[in-house]
Amino acid sequence: MALPVRDQMKYWGVALALFLLVLWWLGDVILPFLLGAAIAYLLDPVADRLQRLGLPRVAAVAIITVATLLILVATILLVVPTLATQAVSLTERIALLIERAPDTVEGLQTWLSGRFPGFVERFPDFADIDTTLRDMLANATQAIRDRAGSLVEGVLASASGLVNVLVLFLIVPVVAVYLLIDWDRMMAEIDTLLPRDHAPTIRRVARDIDDTLASFVRGQGLVCLILGVYYAAALAAVGLQFGLIVGAIAGFLTFIPYVGALVGGILAIGLALFQFWGDWVWILVVWAIFQSGQFVEGNFLTPKLVGDSVGLHPVWLLFALSAFGAVFGFVGFLIAVPAAAAMGVIARFLTARYRESSLYQGSGSRGS
Incomplete structure (x- = not known):
């Protein structure tokens, strides 16, 4: 005999609370x-x-x-x-x-x-x-x-x-x-x-979570590596001092959309203003390096390597990093992305179930 839904929610809630407590401890x-x-x-x-x-x-x-x-x-x-x-x-x-x-x-x-x-x-x-x-x-x-x-x-x-x-x-x-x-x-x-009654559903949700993580972590990691190498090599090629470290910083921060190019661009252009003051051509070249990197990332790298169906919005990702980092410290930063991906997939699954339920469709759905 299957357990009532209320009892199942209670047991899974207790298990989740214990897991988070052990993680914090x-x-x-x-x-x-x-x-x-x-x-x-x-x-x-x-x-x-x-x-x-x-x-x-x-x-x-x-x-x-x-x-x-x-x-x-x-x-x-x-x-x-x-x-x-x-x-x-x-x-x-x-x-x-x-x-x-x-x-x-x-x-x-x-x-x-x-x-x-x-x-x-x-x-x-x-x-x-x-x-x-x-x-x-x-x-x-x-x-x-x-x-x-x-x-x-x-x-x-x-x-x-x-x-x-x-x-x-x-x-x-x-x-x-x-x-x-x-x-x-x-x-x-x-x-x-896995509980036998829910094994197919859990497998389907787990596959969606794995696809999301694989697309984001592996794909975005490759994007970060490519852009980091590009920024570092291009800035070093134009003779910008500290170009390698600026490129490395910009590439590392690329996993948060727009942040890598913004931080790296501000650092690079600021250094270029000190080094090339009066020679505006090289300052424009440094600016063009980051603009071209953003163009290639947005039109080629991210669509091909990460895909459009990842479902990790930048705001949601920043919130997860802040919340888990504040509660669990450095360990929280490590689990923030997987947790954000899992919660996003589960939220979409529950939303789809809600739209199929009579609670959403109303009493008229029973006769249709």
């Missing part, structure tokens, strides 16, 4: 396992394709593991040092601009006084900007000295964090390899645990 403890599961999920289609070519599952996973490690090592050796160097140089440039800000303002005051003799008298507050900036920098320097002990504690905490990162890099590959080997077997075992 464990926190960063399950982070390596979530990362490993995400990597296994992303690479499972590749392993399935190698299996269809005649390779055993273990051999397919071994090939994928070796290829991934080679790509990772090559990236670390070739790209990461350059990005780190440019990041440090960019930070030093910003610090230098801040340090020179009072002198710049003083020079501007002198120029305005000579060009417009009555300007400083009409705007006396402008004359005090130089003093205000110097006081702010002096206060900041004093605050750093006063908090030297806190800085030392922060360094020690960073060392502890470095150990955690190393442990993370050791655990995640192991978890990913084991899950990738047993992925199909685990999915089959989970299928046997």
Whole structure:
């Protein structure tokens, strides 16, 4: 005898609440396992394709593991040092601009006084900007000295964090390899645990969720990689300083529509204004790089690689990232996209059921 719908909702609600409670309680403890599961999920289609070519599952996973490690090592050796160097140089440039800000303002005051003799008298507050900036920098320097002990504690905490990162890099590959080997077997075992009355519906909804995730995560990840390489290579080709790191930032943020191009474009054009001031052709070239990237993404990459049926609206995605990140921390950011995709698919499924019900159609639907 099947359970009443009210009892089923109660049991599933309790199960969901317990799952969220355990997720919040464990926190960063399950982070390596979530990362490993995400990597296994992303690479499972590749392993399935190698299996269809005649390779055993273990051999397919071994090939994928070796290829991934080679790509990772090559990236670390070739790209990461350059990005780190440019990041440090960019930070030093910003610090230098801040340090020179009072002198710049003083020079501007002198120029305005000579060009417009009555300007400083009409705007006396402008004359005090130089003093205000110097006081702010002096206060900041004093605050750093006063908090030297806190800085030392922060360094020690960073060392502890470095150990955690190393442990993370050791655990995640192991978890990913084991899950990738047993992925199909685990999915089959989970299928046997589904309630028999609802198994077909759950399978259909799960397939829709998988299609949404596959289209968004795998497709959008490839779009991010392509655009990141394009932006970095194009900005480096025109000679823009810190072009590689700006391109990497723009490519990484592309998974949120328009944000990557907006942030990367502002950074690149701002740097181009400092570097190419007066040479407007190169500034326009930097602007054209991001415009062309947006055109290619909107007309070719996203329709071909991601598709139009993903159903993850940018606002919904931002809300999921904010909500899950605030509640569960970094782990929340990892589960935000899968959770948003699952909730979106379930919401569409429930909406379709609602439209088929007499609650929506009214009493007239019974006689039709």
